[in-house]
Amino acid sequence: MRKYISKAITRRSATIQTALEKYNRLAPLQDPPRPVLDYSKIVRYASLGEFSVLKHSCHDILTKPWAVSVNHKMAAKYFKLVRLHEEIVWLNVKIKHLQSWVEHEDRTMLEAIDSLLADDPDSSLIAELKTLYAKRHRINNNHHK
Numbered sequence: 001m002r003k004y005i006s007k008a009i010t011r012r013s014a015t016i017q018t019a020l021e022k023y024n025r026l027a028p029l030q031d032p033p034r035p036v037l038d039y040s041k042i043v044r045y046a047s048l049g050e051f052s053v054l055k056h057s058c059h060d061i062l063t064k065p066w067a068v069s070v071n072h073k074m075a076a077k078y079f080k081l082v083r084l085h086e087e088i089v090w091l092n093v094k095i096k097h098l099q100s101w102v103e104h105e106d107r108t109m110l111e112a113i114d115s116l117l118a119d120d121p122d123s124s125l126i127a128e129l130k131t132l133y134a135k136r137h138r139i140n141n142n143h144h145k
Contacts (some may be wrong), residue, residue: 102140106140116129
């Protein structure tokens with residue numbers, strides 16, 4: 001909430017000043033009288049609890065559920081949890097992609113080795129491909145696990 005108040009104050013400083021002037025004109029007329037505020041203090045306020053305009057509003061904003069610190073923390077945890085569930089769904093898709101890629105790579109390497117064996121069984125390239133295939137296959141088996 002502090003972040004939003006700060007951004008709103010900097011983006012709409014002219015509007016805030018106008019509203020503050022109206023507030024300061026009406027504050028002494030209230031029953032009980034409300035304190036007169038100055039713009040530099042409002043800009044420096046760091047937390048919702050110190051924000052006197054909200055403290056003294058007729059809507060009791062500080063009693064609203066979204067103004068309670070514990071509720072802020074719980075909402076943040078809730079949205080992190082929701083995001084984690086989305087992440088799990090995304091990771092399940094990525095796991096399928098990885099499995100398909102691993103199977104395709106294994107199949108492609110074996111086909112290349114078989115093709116070379118049919119053309120030139122004495123080629124030194126076959127031994128190199130078999131070594132590369134064995135290494136990749138061990139790594140891919142770890143990914144399968």
